[in-house]
Amino acid sequence: MRKFYSLLFILIFSATIGQAQTFTRMQSWGLDFEALAWIDENRGFIVGEELIAFTEDGGLTWKEVLQEFDFRFNDVIFLNENLGFAVGEAGRIFRTIDGGKSWIAVPSGTAKDLLSIEKSGEETLFVVGEDGIVLRSENAGQNWASVDIGITSSLNEVTFQQNGLGFICGDQGKISKTLNGGVSWETLSTGITEGLKTIEIAPTGRVFAAGEGGKILYSLDTGKNWTQVISPVLVDFHQLAISPLDQRIVVISGSDNTIIRSTNSGLTFSRINTPAQGLGRRISGLSFKPGLGVVYAVGKDGYSIFSNNSGGSWANRLLGNRVHFYSLEFLTNTYALTGGTGGRFFVTSNSFFTVIERALPEQITIRSLDFWNTNYGFVGGDGGKIFRTSNAGQAWVDLSLPSSQGVRGFHLFLPEFPYLSGETGLIARSSGTSGSSWELFQQGTTNTNQTIHDILGFDLTNAMAVGGQGYISISNTGNTWQKVESGTVQDLLFSTQINDSSAMVVGKKGTILRTRDLGKTWRKIEVETEENLLGVDFFGAGNGFIVGENGLFLLSIDGGESWRKVDAGTGRSLHAVFAVNPNRAFAVGDDGTVIGYDCVPPAGNLGEIAGISTSCLQTTTYSISESPQAGSEILWRVDGGEILSGQGTDSIEVKWTIPGRNAVLVSRANFCGAGQTSFLEVLVSDTPSNTTPLVGLGSVCLDELTTYSLPNRTGVTYIWSVSGGEVVTGQGTNQIQVRWTSQGLQSIQLIQENFCGKSTELITPVQVAIRPEIPDEIQGEVLVGLGEQSYEVPVLPGLDYRWTLSGGGRILSGQGSGKIQIIWESEGNFEVSVEAQNACNFGPKQVLPVKVDIISSVTGKEPRGVIKIYPNPSFTGNLTLESPELDQWTSLELYTGSGQKIQERPIFKGERILFLENLPRGLLLLRFVGPQGFMQEKILVL
Numbered sequence: 001m002r003k004f005y006s007l008l009f010i011l012i013f014s015a016t017i018g019q020a021q022t023f024t025r026m027q028s029w030g031l032d033f034e035a036l037a038w039i040d041e042n043r044g045f046i047v048g049e050e051l052i053a054f055t056e057d058g059g060l061t062w063k064e065v066l067q068e069f070d071f072r073f074n075d076v077i078f079l080n081e082n083l084g085f086a087v088g089e090a091g092r093i094f095r096t097i098d099g100g101k102s103w104i105a106v107p108s109g110t111a112k113d114l115l116s117i118e119k120s121g122e123e124t125l126f127v128v129g130e131d132g133i134v135l136r137s138e139n140a141g142q143n144w145a146s147v148d149i150g151i152t153s154s155l156n157e158v159t160f161q162q163n164g165l166g167f168i169c170g171d172q173g174k175i176s177k178t179l180n181g182g183v184s185w186e187t188l189s190t191g192i193t194e195g196l197k198t199i200e201i202a203p204t205g206r207v208f209a210a211g212e213g214g215k216i217l218y219s220l221d222t223g224k225n226w227t228q229v230i231s232p233v234l235v236d237f238h239q240l241a242i243s244p245l246d247q248r249i250v251v252i253s254g255s256d257n258t259i260i261r262s263t264n265s266g267l268t269f270s271r272i273n274t275p276a277q278g279l280g281r282r283i284s285g286l287s288f289k290p291g292l293g294v295v296y297a298v299g300k301d302g303y304s305i306f307s308n309n310s311g312g313s314w315a316n317r318l319l320g321n322r323v324h325f326y327s328l329e330f331l332t333n334t335y336a337l338t339g340g341t342g343g344r345f346f347v348t349s350n351s352f353f354t355v356i357e358r359a360l361p362e363q364i365t366i367r368s369l370d371f372w373n374t375n376y377g378f379v380g381g382d383g384g385k386i387f388r389t390s391n392a393g394q395a396w397v398d399l400s401l402p403s404s405q406g407v408r409g410f411h412l413f414l415p416e417f418p419y420l421s422g423e424t425g426l427i428a429r430s431s432g433t434s435g436s437s438w439e440l441f442q443q444g445t446t447n448t449n450q451t452i453h454d455i456l457g458f459d460l461t462n463a464m465a466v467g468g469q470g471y472i473s474i475s476n477t478g479n480t481w482q483k484v485e486s487g488t489v490q491d492l493l494f495s496t497q498i499n500d501s502s503a504m505v506v507g508k509k510g511t512i513l514r515t516r517d518l519g520k521t522w523r524k525i526e527v528e529t530e531e532n533l534l535g536v537d538f539f540g541a542g543n544g545f546i547v548g549e550n551g552l553f554l555l556s557i558d559g560g561e562s563w564r565k566v567d568a569g570t571g572r573s574l575h576a577v578f579a580v581n582p583n584r585a586f587a588v589g590d591d592g593t594v595i596g597y598d599c600v601p602p603a604g605n606l607g608e609i610a611g612i613s614t615s616c617l618q619t620t621t622y623s624i625s626e627s628p629q630a631g632s633e634i635l636w637r638v639d640g641g642e643i644l645s646g647q648g649t650d651s652i653e654v655k656w657t658i659p660g661r662n663a664v665l666v667s668r669a670n671f672c673g674a675g676q677t678s679f680l681e682v683l684v685s686d687t688p689s690n691t692t693p694l695v696g697l698g699s700v701c702l703d704e705l706t707t708y709s710l711p712n713r714t715g716v717t718y719i720w721s722v723s724g725g726e727v728v729t730g731q732g733t734n735q736i737q738v739r740w741t742s743q744g745l746q747s748i749q750l751i752q753e754n755f756c757g758k759s760t761e762l763i764t765p766v767q768v769a770i771r772p773e774i775p776d777e778i779q780g781e782v783l784v785g786l787g788e789q790s791y792e793v794p795v796l797p798g799l800d801y802r803w804t805l806s807g808g809g810r811i812l813s814g815q816g817s818g819k820i821q822i823i824w825e826s827e828g829n830f831e832v833s834v835e836a837q838n839a840c841n842f843g844p845k846q847v848l849p850v851k852v853d854i855i856s857s858v859t860g861k862e863p864r865g866v867i868k869i870y871p872n873p874s875f876t877g878n879l880t881l882e883s884p885e886l887d888q889w890t891s892l893e894l895y896t897g898s899g900q901k902i903q904e905r906p907i908f909k910g911e912r913i914l915f916l917e918n919l920p921r922g923l924l925l926l927r928f929v930g931p932q933g934f935m936q937e938k939i940l941v942l
Helices: none
Strands: 021-025 033-038 044-048 051-055 073-078 084-088 093-096 104-106 114-119 125-129 134-137 155-160 166-170 175-178 186-188 196-201 207-211 216-219 237-242 250-254 258-262 270-272 283-288 295-299 303-307 315-318 325-330 336-340 345-348 366-371 377-381 386-389 407-414 417-422 426-429 439-441 452-457 463-467 472-475 482-484 492-497 503-507 512-515 533-539 543-548 553-556 574-581 584-589 594-599 614-616 619-623 633-639 641-645 651-656 660-670 678-685 699-701 705-709 717-723 725-729 735-740 744-754 762-769 787-792 800-805 809-813 819-824 828-838 841-852 868-870 879-882 891-896 901-906 913-916 922-930 933-941
Touching (some): 033 295, 044 295, 051 073, 125 166, 166 196, 250 283, 250 295, 336 574, 336 584, 377 407, 377 417, 463 503, 503 543, 543 574, 633 641, 633 651, 651 660
Parallel strands (some): 033 073, 196 237, 614 678, 699 762
Antiparallel strands (some): 073 084, 114 125, 125 134, 207 216, 237 250, 295 303, 366 377, 377 386, 407 417, 417 426, 452 463, 463 472, 472 482, 492 503, 533 543, 543 553, 574 584, 641 651, 705 735, 725 735, 800 828, 868 879, 891 922
16 A cells, blocks of 8 residues: 655644544445434434434434444334334344433344334333334333234334324235224225335324335325326335324425425325435435424435425535545545445545445455546456556556455555465565466475465555464565565454555554564564554654554654544444544444544643743742643753653743743643644843854955854954955844955954853955956867867966856856866857856856767767667667667667657666657667766668
């Protein structure tokens, strides 16, 4: 995995983990929602496939109850703010007495699926389910007894009115009615045979039922007679709800993202537009908030929508994906890619607030992915399947292995050089073909038949791989893999690079290993967990994140030497984690889980700092009025001194060690960082010293202004005097301008003074000279070809020489001396010029005109081997260049006889032969360029 590093950096301090850490579920669960119920307008519960979720903010955000459920819940109800029930498959009834924080199984006496629960009195409850099962509890759900109502087909929903009127609907068009709160029941005739899934009673007593094939019924006489309503859409209906504000409004949900609505007490219905993202999803549950016109609907694969106008219009709230995510990579702060089961691949550009699916052509499990940029990358998975994309998954190219060994890890050393690891000791690479062909290294090379779960590259040379039974191997060529001792027999599952030579590996049973020498030696990091660790990532060398099974989330701020467990708010296994910055990370895992982690430093500052703001080099005390608080610490910092005592308290003792404008700073810090900083500027002085030399020219020109300075120190007065010149400006400050009036060796004298005393006199000699004359004529070739040439002038003592070119080449060496080496790189008429320099700047320039002609050039440095060029002359325009030492050059340039460049291409390491095709006719020039110079050859195309 290639690591993306943001420029953002936030200081992290070791402290108690507090409330500043938050986990946010970025995507819904990829599990079916079946039903929901509201306690009040803010607190609600959803139940469904292996899940109970709750909201405390009116449905804006949802969290899962951290209990393991391995079955499907079908309905939920709350009798009050604390007491609630959920029913589901195989006779499960779960009860909560703490407002849904925890749930306890209650014996039901049946193993049949339970589909609906409703209360008929203050402590009386009814549950119905498959094969005509009816259960009743008369003690608020503590005990349950079976009731026979004479129906053996599945019963889908039960509902009651406060006056004891109740109905049960079920398969084969069956409806049963009670007038006495469920003491006795009678079966009614509906005139239909389609299954009825939902039934509700309006406050007026009108009864509505709906079910399979778009069937809708209503009764005006408590079920004696039923009237069918024409549905605008023929889908299976699953839930019906009546507005608590206006009983004329009836809303029904169904398959294929269907909502229909009536505003005339069910006489007619209209289909209502629903969010397009839910296309094809079943809407199973429907519930109005108590006393409001706000209605929520839930359904297949974590789908949830809501309406603020009693179902008139709908907006998306949750949208899950039925997938287990195994891989994750961020390419920017907000752009990420993830993949998992069923060949499902997703892209997000807004940190997973929304995702775009771009599935693979085959429904494999994507075990690993690696992208070079936001468009180009690879994914791999089971059965040796590998796919490449160059447009972020909009199109995929199948580049699968010739074997069926599953792919487990990917690493792109370069876009065209992918490496991968996989089952039964597999490491494979594509050398320069971008995955079009693969070279497989098997057990004989990798020294293991275990699955190699991950592969990592420290740089373009050094790599490592990790796998089953503690397997670790390293390579610096990619051709051979040396197995090293890891110190563990546990399966190693994932690795991440920390810096140029350090990496961390995690694995089963809480295994964490650390290397600091490119994987040659390993040290185990102890951690208090036996969970399998599945993913690890670092931001920089300090801040680390580890994820694992059953929602495990670990944090480190000391480079992985110690780890702390935090509650991620999920029990789903997390398979991959990525650190976006020191305080922000994302993790993905089972059931479409995407978790965002944020760590927020404390807010506010600690007020004013008490203490003197002017001091000499001495010890001083500074304090604040605030005291330390639980979950954070007081953090002091001093610029220009050292803290002798008091760090972490409300008062410190400071020893000032550096004169100048210094500061005392303090902030409150927690695990996530520091809050706002309070500071006090302190002017620290000392007796001035003249240990720092003047900044300024030691060799100057007569009658010119020259600047001299020292670092400015607040509170210091600077007393200057000059021999052989005069101070023009700046007397008393740290910087002056001097006009030199006498030639020869002169001097500047300085004394520094502040309230602590005077310095000794600083004397600085200055040589005053005159401007040099024009150099003698330049010696060198004036008609040259491409290549290196020497040019020189006679040298006079005490002078430097500055050479310049008007164009056509570069100065390779000799700048500042009397002789230079030039490499001419293009044709034309140019000038070589030189000027002498001393303390009085530059004298006049000496100029030599030079004509560069490529045809007259001579061959450059001889190569270390002979390059065979054939055929020459060429009658077809095709040419072959061959040499065992061809890659001593880094590029090849092709010129016409007139010197126009017509082609250029790199020469890669290991290349021994090149083919040139469709060359133009005429005399051509081949130019080989490398670190040792260049070589030229002429060819003829007829």
